[in-house]
Amino acid sequence: MLRFKADRRTLAFIGFYFGLVAFQWFYEPRVLWLAIPLFVLTCFFSFFGAVSTHNSVHCPIFKRKSLNKAFQVVLSLTYGHPVSSYVPGHNLSHHKHTETVRDVMRTSKARFGYNLLNLFFFAASVAPGIMRADSRYTLSMRTRHPRWFRQLLLEHSFVITSTVALIVIDWRKGLLYWLLPHLYAQWGIVTMNLLQHDGCDASSEYNHSRNFVGRVVNWWTFNNGFHSIHHEIPGLHWSLLPQAHAERIHPHIHPNLEQSSLLAYLLETYILGKRRHYDGSPHRLVPKGRDEEWIPLPSETPEDLGAEAA
Numbered sequence: 002m003l004r005f006k007a008d009r010r011t012l013a014f015i016g017f018y019f020g021l022v023a024f025q026w027f028y029e030p031r032v033l034w035l036a037i038p039l040f041v042l043t044c045f046f047s048f049f050g051a052v053s054t055h056n057s058v059h060c061p062i063f064k065r066k067s068l069n070k071a072f073q074v075v076l077s078l079t080y081g082h083p084v085s086s087y088v089p090g091h092n093l094s095h096h097k098h099t100e101t102v103r104d105v106m107r108t109s110k111a112r113f114g115y116n117l118l119n120l121f122f123f124a125a126s127v128a129p130g131i132m133r134a135d136s137r138y139t140l141s142m143r144t145r146h147p148r149w150f151r152q153l154l155l156e157h158s159f160v161i162t163s164t165v166a167l168i169v170i171d172w173r174k175g176l177l178y179w180l181l182p183h184l185y186a187q188w189g190i191v192t193m194n195l196l197q198h199d200g201c202d203a204s205s206e207y208n209h210s211r212n213f214v215g216r217v218v219n220w221w222t223f224n225n226g227f228h229s230i231h232h233e234i235p236g237l238h239w240s241l242l243p244q245a246h247a248e249r250i251h252p253h254i255h256p257n258l259e260q261s262s263l264l265a266y267l268l269e270t271y272i273l274g275k276r277r278h279y280d281g282s283p284h285r286l287v288p289k290g291r292d293e294e295w296i297p298l299p300s301e302t303p304e305d306l307g308a309e310a311a
Contacts, residue, residue: 007240008062011053011223018046018079025178040177047182050079051190052222058087059231060238070152074159080190081164081183083156085149089138090131094295095194096235100203103295105130106191108199110289116276119199120267124191130292131191138296196266197228200278207253208279212246213263219243226263229254255279 003009021043030036054076056062061069073084090105098104110126111119143150167175202208213219213226225231227242229250237245251259257279260266269275276284 002063002065002068004060004062004064005238005240007238011056011062014046014049015053015075015079018043018050021046022178026174029174040182043178044182044185047080047186048189049221049223050076051082051186052225054080054082054084054087055091055190055225056223056239058084058092059235070155073152074156077156077160078163080186081160081180082187083153083160085153085156086135086139089135089296092235093138094134096232098295099209099232100198100201102290102293105134105292106194107289108195109287111195111199112286112289116274117271119195119276120192120271123195124188127191127194134292134295137294141296193225196263200276200284201258202279207250208255208258211258211260211279212250212254213260213266214246215261215263218263229258257281 021039025036025039025043030039057069057072057076061072063069063072076084094103094105100107100109106127108123110130111123112126113119113122139150139153142153164175164179167179169175196213197211198209199211201210207229210228210232212228215226219226223239224242225239227246227250230237230242230246233249234245270277278284
């Protein structure tokens, strides 16, 4: 059923996430030495679900469309957001118009002088633009691509129904074990855009993205540290990214855009507040501008619609 055997790890991670939620819901650990690590793990695995969402909208994991559609519903529940709505802001806005006014997640929206604040609040700064663009795109697709629209409604209904039901059953558990990890996952997947593009040169053939090439972080995040090659070949399966990066990106990219340690980069760039251009020069804060319309014309065919494109 799987197109790539490597996605056994994807399924294992998703299963472990739901296992964590179920265990905490029914067992309800009260001792801090157990409750805190379990909560942190739940946040992390909810984020891994968001990463899997990113992967699946570019390269669906199953051979059959019906399974991919069902899996999108499951993924939507791992991080509390419809998978189909990930498509407009990411695939069609960010990938096609990276760091321009048509990219609703462009890093020029991060305007704080102390860079740690940008890390904390970047997701909030781009959220209004993402929601406006998602709403316009959804309305446009209601008649232009009704199958995609129906899939979005299905995912949305599962997310809303499950969230409301859990909050009604026990609002404390629903908040702690369901809603808060989802909010962390949504913040994390959006904030990754800042780490991967801030201070880069979007007009460059190779220096448009920052890569985190450490083995540990890439094992846990399905090789999503290899971001340059992902922009070059968005539909390439995540298991093939390291080799493709080594062959097509590594010989040409600026060495500062291959970071061996994510933690070291976070410490230097955000904790110490050293926001710099990729070549080491002082960061030049450009005008963020106003979001520009990017929704395809009616004569154009929507692309990258998740399982619909499988």
